[in-house]
Amino acid sequence: MYHGAFGDRLGRSFHLNNPPVLHSRTRRGARLAVTELRIDQSGYGMTSPMGSDDAYLVCLNLRKQSTHELWCDGRSVCSSSYEGGTAYVLDLRRDPIAYIGDPLHSLYFYMPRPALVEAREELGRNSIVDLAIQPSECFRDAIVSSIGQTLLPIFKQAAAANQALVDHLLQGLCAYMAATYGGLSIRPDIVRGALAPWQQRLVTQMMRERIFEGISISELAEACGLSAGALARGFKKSTGMSPHQWLLSRRIDRALELMEGPDASLADIAFHAGFSDQSHFSRVFTQKMGVAPGAWRKSLTSSCKRVEAA
Known part of the structure; x- marks a missing residue:
């Protein structure tokens, strides 16, 4: 059974052992998590498949990547660079894999779609939600960046002592993403003549x-x-x-x-x-x-x- 792209499961995709991870749950019990991944050498290569899941990864890039190559559904969707401090979103329904060329330091926020739907409903908005961001689109968002920077020191501390803060930040980020970027899907595969x-x-x-x-x-x-x-x-x-x-x-x-x-x-x-x-x-x-x-x-x-x- 697939258990979500966070912690050890996400680490295996990047061939890393025991990456640090922080967890939370929504009121209805949906899992939220953030995993810190760090690769210190260049020319690392391809990630392994992350597994299909009705969820998103919001990736906060803490280091620049001169080559960012990404495949979804077996197709190349991005071949560019990105700057430190930017973010992008992976739809885990689309089997993403990536090429890592430069040293990497990133935070990966795991957000199941039911958690985003729950957040939208609590905000009194339509519960039909996708994060309407193309996988090739890197963007700057001060809220995402600030929450990531606030969480970074907690990875090195006793997580239990800071669990209330972790809950607040992860649930708050989920609500923020649902409110700011949630909407009808703009996925390129939903086009005329395509399957429902x-x-x-x-x-x-x-x-x-x-x-x-x-x-x-x-x-x-x-x-x-x-x-x-x-x-x-x-x-x-x-x-x-x-x-x-x-x-x-x-x-x-x-x-x-x-x-x-x-x-x-x-x-x-x-x-x-x-x-x-x-x-x-x-x-x-x-x-x-x-x-x-x-x-x-x-x-x-x-x-x-x-x-x-x-």
């Missing part, structure tokens, strides 16, 4: 559940009340790829997680990620990632050794 949001969620969930054996277009179309052709066209309009390409991308995501372990062979990884054989896995991996899986694994091992030696 419920159809896209259903199709992707069905494919995740059948990641090993695969699933036919006709089954997906029947579940959505569409013809096979309309389903295929709508899905590509929504995600930028065909259902088959999307399924292969999720298998690659699974393979990337398995490759973090040093013991499994590439043949075993191919099998457990749902590929027919190692040759098929190697061909798809190289096409998607631009490097063979063996070379990727070697670079990942080198990155981990650099972190341990730091």
Whole structure:
């Protein structure tokens, strides 16, 4: 079961052990969290998949990145730089992964959409909410920055002694983001001819559940009340790829997680990620990632050794 992109789970995506994290909960019990991530060397490489979740990460950048490359739903959505003190938002429904080129120091605020909906309702506003910020959009916000700077010293102190302050700041930031940036979604995949949001969620969930054996277009179309052709066209309009390409991308995501372990062979990884054989896995991996899986694994091992030696 997926438990949210914070703490150890987020750290694993960045190949970091036990990053510091602060927690809170809303009145209805929705989890809020902020994780501090720090990478002190350059050329770190790609993150691993964070997992799909109906939640956002609000990322406060404390150091400049000369190269900020971000992929969502298997598509490149950003290739630029950002300055220290800026922020951006990741929609965890879109399977974000990133390339880390420069030393990194950031705070990642985990905000499930139910917490944002709850905040909007308490403010007397419409409960239908998305954070209407494109993933490629870096922005400056004095409130986000100030809350982040206030929380930084608490990571090094006894969290329990400061829990009331942590609750106040995290819940306050959630309410602020919901009030200031909440609204109807401006996600680029909600366009004319695309699947309805419920159809896209259903199709992707069905494919995740059948990641090993695969699933036919006709089954997906029947579940959505569409013809096979309309389903295929709508899905590509929504995600930028065909259902088959999307399924292969999720298998690659699974393979990337398995490759973090040093013991499994590439043949075993191919099998457990749902590929027919190692040759098929190697061909798809190289096409998607631009490097063979063996070379990727070697670079990942080198990155981990650099972190341990730091």
